[in-house]
Amino acid sequence: MAKVLAVVGSPRKKNTYTVIKAVIEAINRRREDITAELIHLPDFDIKHCDGCSDYCEKTGECKTEDDMQKLYPKLKLTNVLIIGTPTYFWDVSGLVKNFIDRSLPLYYTKALKGKMGAAIAISAADGHNQALAVIGNFFQLHGMKEVGSIAVVRGGEPVGKAELTMANALGEKIASQLSQ
Numbered sequence: 001m002a003k004v005l006a007v008v009g010s011p012r013k014k015n016t017y018t019v020i021k022a023v024i025e026a027i028n029r030r031r032e033d034i035t036a037e038l039i040h041l042p043d044f045d046i047k048h049c050d051g052c053s054d055y056c057e058k059t060g061e062c063k064t065e066d067d068m069q070k071l072y073p074k075l076k077l078t079n080v081l082i083i084g085t086p087t088y089f090w091d092v093s094g095l096v097k098n099f100i101d102r103s104l105p106l107y108y109t110k111a112l113k114g115k116m117g118a119a120i121a122i123s124a125a126d127g128h129n130q131a132l133a134v135i136g137n138f139f140q141l142h143g144m145k146e147v148g149s150i151a152v153v154r155g156g157e158p159v160g161k162a163e164l165t166m167a168n169a170l171g172e173k174i175a176s177q178l179s180q
């Protein structure tokens, strides 16, 4: 059974969460044989990378004992990784940056190579393209294939019909690519 892991990088259950849930719902509507799991990053204790580098390069594992250890197996098994972030100072949130940095063991072991990725960035006004680029670079460095991205500008308002339509289209695209 194909697997989708969707990571919500906002501390809130607001816009990023809503858009990611809509992507998952679209995938599930289209394909019942795909399991999609939503990971809300604030529910996980993920410390920053301590920069030791050589331990994960040598062992393929991270020695920091926190909830990232629960996510490594999920990341290894998933077929699709969706990362959604609020735009914070024209960048990804700190929650997402820690998650990205802590993926270094998977980079050394090429564990994400060939998997599909999709990026979502929500801003109030601007900087979402920079946040999307950070996630796009993460996919590229891991040897993943980016299937799509959504940039949402909401001016601080809740997401509306247009954004949910984009989320639906991204979910449809992921589901159809997984069929191939």
Ligand SMILES: Cc1cc2nc3c(=O)[nH]c(=O)nc-3n(C[C@H](O)[C@H](O)[C@H](O)COP(=O)(O)O)c2cc1C
Binding pocket: 010, 011, 012, 013, 014, 015, 016, 017, 085, 086, 087, 088, 089, 090, 091, 122, 123, 124, 125, 126, 127, 128, 154, 156
């Ligand atoms: C620390 C912080 C930094 C922010 N920086 C930006 C920014 O650079 N550009 C922008 O348009 N919005 C910025 N915002 C607004 C958020 O991107 C926006 O409210 C977004 O919808 C939050 O996503 P969420 O509803 O999923 O939490 C910032 C918000 C916070 C809390």
